[in-house]
Amino acid sequence: MINKRLEQLTKNNSAIRAMFEEGNRLAEKFGRENVYDYSLGNPCVDSPEMVKDSIIDILSEEKSLNIHGYMPNSGYHFVRETIARNLNKNSKIAYGPNNIIMVVGAAGGLNCILQTLINPGDEIIVVAPFFVEYTNYIENWGGKTVIAQSEDDTFVLSTENIKEKINANTKAIIVNNPNNPTGVVYPEENINDLSQMLLEKEKEYGHPIYIISDEPYRELVYDGRDVPFIPNFYPDTIIVYSWSKSLSLPGERIGYLAIFPEAKDSTLIFNAASISNRIIGFVNAPSLMQRVVERCIECEPRIKEYDQNRKVLYNELTRIGYKCTYPQGAFYLWVKTPCDEEVFVEKAKELHLLLVKGSAFFKKGFVRIAYCVSDDMVVNSIHAFEKLWEAVNH
Amino acid sequence: MINKRLEQLTKNNSAIRAMFEEGNRLAEKFGRENVYDYSLGNPCVDSPEMVKDSIIDILSEEKSLNIHGYMPNSGYHFVRETIARNLNKNSKIAYGPNNIIMVVGAAGGLNCILQTLINPGDEIIVVAPFFVEYTNYIENWGGKTVIAQSEDDTFVLSTENIKEKINANTKAIIVNNPNNPTGVVYPEENINDLSQMLLEKEKEYGHPIYIISDEPYRELVYDGRDVPFIPNFYPDTIIVYSWSKSLSLPGERIGYLAIFPEAKDSTLIFNAASISNRIIGFVNAPSLMQRVVERCIECEPRIKEYDQNRKVLYNELTRIGYKCTYPQGAFYLWVKTPCDEEVFVEKAKELHLLLVKGSAFFKKGFVRIAYCVSDDMVVNSIHAFEKLWEAVNH
Numbered sequence: 001m002i003n004k005r006l007e008q009l010t011k012n013n014s015a016i017r018a019m020f021e022e023g024n025r026l027a028e029k030f031g032r033e034n035v036y037d038y039s040l041g042n043p044c045v046d047s048p049e050m051v052k053d054s055i056i057d058i059l060s061e062e063k064s065l066n067i068h069g070y071m072p073n074s075g076y077h078f079v080r081e082t083i084a085r086n087l088n089k090n091s092k093i094a095y096g097p098n099n100i101i102m103v104v105g106a107a108g109g110l111n112c113i114l115q116t117l118i119n120p121g122d123e124i125i126v127v128a129p130f131f132v133e134y135t136n137y138i139e140n141w142g143g144k145t146v147i148a149q150s151e152d153d154t155f156v157l158s159t160e161n162i163k164e165k166i167n168a169n170t171k172a173i174i175v176n177n178p179n180n181p182t183g184v185v186y187p188e189e190n191i192n193d194l195s196q197m198l199l200e201k202e203k204e205y206g207h208p209i210y211i212i213s214d215e216p217y218r219e220l221v222y223d224g225r226d227v228p229f230i231p232n233f234y235p236d237t238i239i240v241y242s243w244s245k246s247l248s249l250p251g252e253r254i255g256y257l258a259i260f261p262e263a264k265d266s267t268l269i270f271n272a273a274s275i276s277n278r279i280i281g282f283v284n285a286p287s288l289m290q291r292v293v294e295r296c297i298e299c300e301p302r303i304k305e306y307d308q309n310r311k312v313l314y315n316e317l318t319r320i321g322y323k324c325t326y327p328q329g330a331f332y333l334w335v336k337t338p339c340d341e342e343v344f345v346e347k348a349k350e351l352h353l354l355l356v357k358g359s360a361f362f363k364k365g366f367v368r369i370a371y372c373v374s375d376d377m378v379v380n381s382i383h384a385f386e387k388l389w390e391a392v393n394h
Numbered sequence: 395m396i397n398k399r400l401e402q403l404t405k406n407n408s409a410i411r412a413m414f415e416e417g418n419r420l421a422e423k424f425g426r427e428n429v430y431d432y433s434l435g436n437p438c439v440d441s442p443e444m445v446k447d448s449i450i451d452i453l454s455e456e457k458s459l460n461i462h463g464y465m466p467n468s469g470y471h472f473v474r475e476t477i478a479r480n481l482n483k484n485s486k487i488a489y490g491p492n493n494i495i496m497v498v499g500a501a502g503g504l505n506c507i508l509q510t511l512i513n514p515g516d517e518i519i520v521v522a523p524f525f526v527e528y529t530n531y532i533e534n535w536g537g538k539t540v541i542a543q544s545e546d547d548t549f550v551l552s553t554e555n556i557k558e559k560i561n562a563n564t565k566a567i568i569v570n571n572p573n574n575p576t577g578v579v580y581p582e583e584n585i586n587d588l589s590q591m592l593l594e595k596e597k598e599y600g601h602p603i604y605i606i607s608d609e610p611y612r613e614l615v616y617d618g619r620d621v622p623f624i625p626n627f628y629p630d631t632i633i634v635y636s637w638s639k640s641l642s643l644p645g646e647r648i649g650y651l652a653i654f655p656e657a658k659d660s661t662l663i664f665n666a667a668s669i670s671n672r673i674i675g676f677v678n679a680p681s682l683m684q685r686v687v688e689r690c691i692e693c694e695p696r697i698k699e700y701d702q703n704r705k706v707l708y709n710e711l712t713r714i715g716y717k718c719t720y721p722q723g724a725f726y727l728w729v730k731t732p733c734d735e736e737v738f739v740e741k742a743k744e745l746h747l748l749l750v751k752g753s754a755f756f757k758k759g760f761v762r763i764a765y766c767v768s769d770d771m772v773v774n775s776i777h778a779f780e781k782l783w784e785a786v787n788h
Contacts, residue, residue, distance in 0.1 A: 001658075272403070281501055
């Protein structure tokens with residue numbers, strides 16, 4: 001009697017819950033410190049002190065109604081102005097406040113822009129492996145998910161594979177850079193190739209094909225690497241950003257949509273997505289947190305801890321014999337399983353290692369290790385990875 | 395090329411924006427103090443001091459990751475426990491934490507529960523006059539809005555009118571008590587009549603017909619009036635609550651869904667609505683604010699200011715000759731227009747009075763006065779209402 005799709009999802013969800021409960025069961029039996037839970041992509045470093053200081057300053061400087069009251073559905077004008085100014089460091093074309101919509105995290109922003117763009121029958125391309133919630137978001141608004149595989153081995157975008165999936169119904173492609181689950185950062189030439197192909201396809205079909213650039217890991221990059229700013233290559237770009245990872249604020253649900261001023265129908269998309277923000281029931285991004293991120297706009301993310309985990313895990317696992325993709329961004333290590341992934345994940349669990357199998361990201365034969373965990377846990381877990389290697393290779 | 399429904403909504407939205415801009419234009423020309431803007435239902439009283447104090451205490455007592463991190467999609471267990479305990483003052487059946495889902499305001503909660511309940515073709519009954527966003531929320535999830543008129547003159551629920559609209563496709567009815575825009579509080583006998591009829595209809599059609607009880611104004615009642623607790627009359631009830639009005643936190647987007655334990659499929663609805671919360675992109679209600687409302691659960695709303703405005707406006711307007719519904723809750727006065735409502739609203743605007751016409755709530759021949767404004771504005775506006783009366787009666 002309830003919605004059939006959601007009823008089905010409650011059944012699928014039991015599998016995730018089962019894993020979560022298995023983790024708790026193991027922790028109770030063997031002690032939390034003896035369970036190596038690499039399953040969740042939750043920040044493990046505290047928010048910068050500036051977040052706390054900003055909240056206290058705002059509470060003392062502003063009136064209650066200005067802190068907690070309504071504002072336009074797109075968010076406070078001055079906050080959007082600061083974000084536009086910050087984005088303009090990357091771009092030759094100037095964003096203004098009327099290109100920015102404050103949203104309830106990247107998940108909220110993705111739903112807004114998908115509701116705004118999709119008409120029934122429209123297709124949205126996603127690049128596998130990918131964050132599996134994309135399929136739910138697309139389906140919410142009557143869109144069809146079309147999967148293009150990334151390049152074998154390197155996991156960068158495959159312009160060829162994407163090109164094959166484009167047809168007259170293609171409305172947009174979701175690009176996630178730096179990537180969850182692979183940790184890859186798509187380089188400039190990769191973005192440029194994609195852009196050239198899409199520009200041709202736009203001409204061929206006579207309508208825009210938007211890039212929805214999902215960038216919650218934008219600042220979480222290592223070795224001083226640059227993340228290409230897609231609008232510089234392709235004007236029909238909508239950036240979805242969230243402070244969940246960079247300021248460790250995932251529970252606060254705060255992010256933005258940036259609609260490139262030169263994107264086709266840019267103003268119409270801004271107006272429609274602001275209404276979408278309202279009618280989906282977000283109404284506006286949480287008001288206090290809008291003010292907080294405005295004050296913290298220049299705050300550097302704390303990547304030192306993640307970087308250390310990254311190096312230890314990559315070096316140790318490749319030393320053992322695992323084939324890993326070298327992570328350039330985000331906090332995920334993408335590992336090829338030396339046997340069937342189901343068997344691998346089960347054997348890992350026996351050794352108290354909780355890993356997520358690749359098929360959860362629509363790419364079999366891999367596991368994702370979310371290394372947003374304590375450095376102690378990483379060091380202590382290495383012997384378990386060694387035993388696991390022996391167990392599956394003998 | 396963008397979503398057709400949203401494109402249409404951008405056109406409709408221009409009318410609202412035009413009114414907002416007209417208000418600004420008048421304010422610039424004649425001074426803000428000479429414009430009587432009764433159009434917006436935004437709280438005008440500050441949040442209780444306890445809100446600020448709670449935020450500061452939480453920041454000093456809790457670790458950053460506990461304040462701003464992820465938690466289950468349904469919200470912090472301890473917060474849901476406190477809310478359940480608080481609800482149990484009203485109910486013989488005990489709510490537990492697994493009947494409560496923290497949501498992104500009432501608008502977020504309504505979208506969650508509608509996505510959870512609606513299958514294509516399902517009908518949702520709303521009672522006119524009603525908050526016009528209901529139609530958007532229902533349409534988001536493929537439902538059909540069916541309008542039943544409330545009783546003439548009293549604007550309480552008409553069991554007869556609702557009964558006529560029920561058929562095999564009826565999935566739920568949205569009840570908003572205290573009511574926006576009429577200010578009416580539906581009394582016990584009214585809720586009881588509705589419940590008896592719905593119980594019969596459930597039997598007749600062999601499936602549940604849920605009451606979605608939208609209660610953001612639950613504590614905003616005057617003269618010590620009681621708001622009936624619907625689950626005591628009708629088990630298939632889901633309460634949607636928000637602290638937007640009671641704690642003046644509309645920008646923070648914090649509320650809950652309470653699924654009555656004895657409602658049919660109660661556990662399934664809880665599980666499905668938690669997933670809905672996730673996949674619509676809310677993910678969870680803002681984390682810091684969850685902790686704040688938990689600490690402020692016993693906080694009394696500040697209704698003194700609203701009550702004073704209510705009395706001045708009702709007494710003065712009826713003295714002048716207007717026919718008004720005596721407001722028992724919320725902060726709205728519902729006034730019969732002595733002439734065509736379009737003419738009335740236009741003439742009001744000439745006198746710098748900004749009112750919302752009844753057709754915006756699917757009920758022609760009325761205006762809504764949102765008296766969540768300063769007491770000075772109310773007193774100063776009376777002469778304009780006098781002139782308006784003269785203008786339309788001569």
